[in-house]
Amino acid sequence: MIDGDERAWMREFRDEVRSKRDAALAAGETREAEDWAAVLAGHEAEMGQAGVGLEARRRVRSTRRRQEAPALPKRAMRPTTVGRAFTTPDGRILRPSMFITLTLPSYGRVHGGLPVNPETYDYVGAARDSLHFGKLIDRFVQNLRRAAGWNVQYFAVVEPQRRLAPHLHMAIRGTLPRADLRQVIAATYHQVWWPAVNEVRYEGDHLPKWEDGVGYVDRETGEILPTWEEALDTLETDRNAEPRHVMAFGAQADIRGVVAGSRDADLSIKYLAKYLTKSLGEAVAEVAEAADDGARDSARRVHVRRLVEALRWEPCSARCSNWLRFGIQPENAKREMEPGRCPKAAHRAERLGYGGRRVLVSRQWSGKTLGGYQQARRAWVVEALGLEEADADRFVWQKLSATDAQLAPLPERLMRLVADRMAGRARLAASMVAEQGPPGDGGSGVGGAL
Ligand SMILES: [Zn+2]
Numbered sequence: 001m002i003d004g005d006e007r008a009w010m011r012e013f014r015d016e017v018r019s020k021r022d023a024a025l026a027a028g029e030t031r032e033a034e035d036w037a038a039v040l041a042g043h044e045a046e047m048g049q050a051g052v053g054l055e056a057r058r059r060v061r062s063t064r065r066r067q068e069a070p071a072l073p074k075r076a077m078r079p080t081t082v083g084r085a086f087t088t089p090d091g092r093i094l095r096p097s098m099f100i101t102l103t104l105p106s107y108g109r110v111h112g113g114l115p116v117n118p119e120t121y122d123y124v125g126a127a128r129d130s131l132h133f134g135k136l137i138d139r140f141v142q143n144l145r146r147a148a149g150w151n152v153q154y155f156a157v158v159e160p161q162r163r164l165a166p167h168l169h170m171a172i173r174g175t176l177p178r179a180d181l182r183q184v185i186a187a188t189y190h191q192v193w194w195p196a197v198n199e200v201r202y203e204g205d206h207l208p209k210w211e212d213g214v215g216y217v218d219r220e221t222g223e224i225l226p227t228w229e230e231a232l233d234t235l236e237t238d239r240n241a242e243p244r245h246v247m248a249f250g251a252q253a254d255i256r257g258v259v260a261g262s263r264d265a266d267l268s269i270k271y272l273a274k275y276l277t278k279s280l281g282e283a284v285a286e287v288a289e290a291a292d293d294g295a296r297d298s299a300r301r302v303h304v305r306r307l308v309e310a311l312r313w314e315p316c317s318a319r320c321s322n323w324l325r326f327g328i329q330p331e332n333a334k335r336e337m338e339p340g341r342c343p344k345a346a347h348r349a350e351r352l353g354y355g356g357r358r359v360l361v362s363r364q365w366s367g368k369t370l371g372g373y374q375q376a377r378r379a380w381v382v383e384a385l386g387l388e389e390a391d392a393d394r395f396v397w398q399k400l401s402a403t404d405a406q407l408a409p410l411p412e413r414l415m416r417l418v419a420d421r422m423a424g425r426a427r428l429a430a431s432m433v434a435e436q437g438p439p440g441d442g443g444s445g446v447g448g449a450l
Contacts, residue, residue: 010047013142017043039151042363072187073147073180096175096259102140102185103167104129105250113162114299118306126165127310128192128245130353131346133158133166136190136247137360147184148176156360157272164307166354169272171258178255185253191243194315195231197326203339208324210335216324228318228331308349313339316346316355 021036108121115121129136137156145152156170202208208216208225216225226234235241315322315330321337323330330337346355378397382388400407408416 010043010142013145014040014043014047016146042151046363070183070187072143073183096257098172098175098181099256099258100170100172100181101167101254102137102170103161103250103252104133104165105248107163107165110163113164114303115163118302121306123306123310124314126307127314127353129247130166130311131314131316131355132190132192132245132247133168133354134356135192136188136249137168137356139190140184140188140249141362143184143188144172144181147180148174150174153362154360155272155362158354158356158358158360160352164304164352166352170360171272175257181255182253185249189246189248192245192247193232193235194244194318195235195323195326195328196242196244197328200325201327202325207338208327210337212335215333216329216337225324225327225329227329227333228323231328304349307352308347311347311353314353316342316344316353320344
């Protein structure tokens, strides 16, 4: 599902971080260089997961910035994952976070989650936005990181609105000025550089047929349909080509600052956690049920049906059989592909066009760098052995392999871990009781889930 535009951005971001690391190295800032290297490793792993090879082909057009798009605020980059800290007058250090809700634009007026005028409601626009919503989120995170100047970490949940468009709740670690955040939201867009074919060439009984060793051909003329790669090549050489779809967020963004341990923070965490236990389908059913009240029932069903019908015929990916409608062979075309019958999840009613993951967590959400983890692990071992930090240097530190004879069997290690965790919990509970009385009297609920 990664397109050329996305690849280009991922590489650009990698190159930026890489040059920061090299600059830090050249300046002899070893610590900083290590942190940049950790950021780089994380990002390259993300690239790998997304199937973006380091030397993959770059489609030039994709990097062109949209003319009318607002500019992105830009700051000096820092190798941190946590953002700004504030010191209170009594010396406490606060690292506030933000809670953002991002929605898609309007497709026509809605009332009670239903279009006021179903005839003019833009179902195709809604379907396309839903299909590419994941990309817009990725782009938002990339822009956020560039604008913030640090490797912003996030925890987010996608859920449906009553009008059946997906929206996003996102907790981000650290803060940036609201005006900057609004600017990032406004400046974020995603262009889908897919063949912008508007004319349906094949439908009903008039469909291309499969020939082994050849691919899909026109039944009457015998013309071999262009392959996906050929269609992209044509797009690339066409100076007047337009993206198939351009999308951006709607104007209704909700931004709140939250401080850890505050009531607001607890509410935000509960809000996010609430959706973790439900599938998107259940959430959709819930939305539908909530709107069901007799007379509105049929209107609701019509709304769902129209959206699903629009989703049925939209290409969901390069490999979608719907490309055959427009006379293009899908990527990796094979026999028995039929427009309107793509088996991919995005077309299913309960997914509402969103084929991505419900819960999105950045790799370094815990707010530590690799170096930080190594330090923490070492400190833990030193403490467990009852050593002083200074003594620790007398030992040789070595990682054991999983098959090492000195390593206790897995069940034993697990039981030890559980026992340790229970003892830790008990200590924490005891200290909380000592500090603020028994739980349940308004003391802060420490959110373990995040
Ligand atoms: Zn599809």
